[in-house]
Amino acid sequence: MPDIQPDKAAVAQQIRHLQDTLYVVNGKWKLPILVAVHQGNSRFRDIQRSVQGITTKVLSMELKALEQNKLVxxxxxxxxxxxxxxxxSSYCDTLQTMILEMIAWGKNHHDRIREE
Amino acid sequence: MPDIQPDKAAVAQQIRHLQDTLYVVNGKWKLPILVAVHQGNSRFRDIQRSVQGITTKVLSMELKALEQNKLVxxxxxxxxxxxxxxxxSSYCDTLQTMILEMIAWGKNHHDRIREE
DNA sequence: GATGCCAGTTACCTAAAGGATGCCAGATAT
DNA sequence: ATATCTGGCATCCTTTAGGTAACTGGCATC
Structure with missing residues (x-):
């Protein structure tokens, strides 16, 4: 009976939310694409040029997925x-603080790695 | 000559930072594991129970990768x-705001999906 | 009239991620 | 005594993400 620990349930819930987010923005490319589009690259080839190394096929597929998730x-x-x-989309704007955090962390991490 | 557009370079830089972050926390499991451990699950089996659906093999591999990246x-x-x-690790704490943002977004997204 | 740009599509392939199952050895709980 | 817990490892298998290359069909340019 005292087995039920409410905070364990809360943690599990947080992890589930996290996984929901990961499900939408998973993979190497989705967030980079969102940044590129958000910064004004609206044409297919412009996006491709902004996101270094992505192929037309992958970009095409990712854009479709992002469109389905109402982000572009x-x-x-x-x-x-x-x-x-x-x-x-305007819904995509709700991701902004998260993405900015990720960019900031990446920059910091990169600097940190270089110091070693 | 006027081809060089400085803000394009800045965007490219941001995307690179983002990709650095994605490289460290990529995959389905790394962030969920970090949350579970951070919330006090220190034993292997406890972590496994917290992160629903992960197998021992995958957990073992992911923990090694996280250890190598100095996060656990x-x-x-x-x-x-x-x-x-x-x-x-204390370095892992630098990811906290990012992760909290992701959890918050996931919660919001989940609610939004359910409304449809 | 050959080449190149746009916005993709198609078919094929590889590498990596992830899943399923079984096992170990010492210890504790029933 | 036997069932279960611990922290994993080994093997095998399937799935999926991602990459390669070729091609399309209209238009513009050289």
Whole structure:
């Protein structure tokens, strides 16, 4: 009976939330793509050039996934040839502080590694 | 000559920092494990029970990787049988705000998904 | 009229991540 | 005495992420 420890349940809950986030932004590329798009790269090739090393196939797949998760918006303009524009959604903005934290940590970590 | 756009370089730099972070905490399990350990689960089996669904093999591998990245500390006590204790390092604390942001976002995202 | 740009798609392949199962040895609990 | 706990390791297998390369079809440019 005293086996039930409420804080263990709370920790488990936190871990589940964390895993929900990881599920959406998993992989090498999703967050870098979001940053690139958010910073104004709206065209497919521009994004590809910003995110060093990504191939067209992977970028195409990742953009689709991000669109499904409502983080980016894809608009096609009926020009000739058709123009495609990617933008980040307002929902994507809710990720901003998290991403900024990750960028800051990465910078700090990089400096730290170089010191060794 | 006017091809060089300084803010493009800055964006590229940010993306690189982000990728450095992703490199350290990549995969399904590393951050959940860190949370579990940080919250006081110091024994192997306790961690395994906290991080739902992880197998001993994967946990063992991930703990080694985290130890190599100086995020967790492994101590063996010379009892019989030997007791093994995992704790988070002080360096790991620098990840805290980032992780808290991720947990918060995951919670919010989960609620948002359920509304649909 | 050949080349290159755009926004991708398709097919194929490899490496790595992750999962399933079984095992060990000493100790404690039933 | 036997069942279970500890901290893992070894083996085998499946899945998936990601990479390579080639191609498309309209338009513009050289």
């Amino acid at each position: 918006v894809r608009k096609v303009y009926d020009t000739s040839p058709p123009t495609v524009e990617y933008t980040t | 500390v492994r101590k063996v006590y010379d009892t019989s049988p030997p007791t093994v204790e995992y704790t988070t």
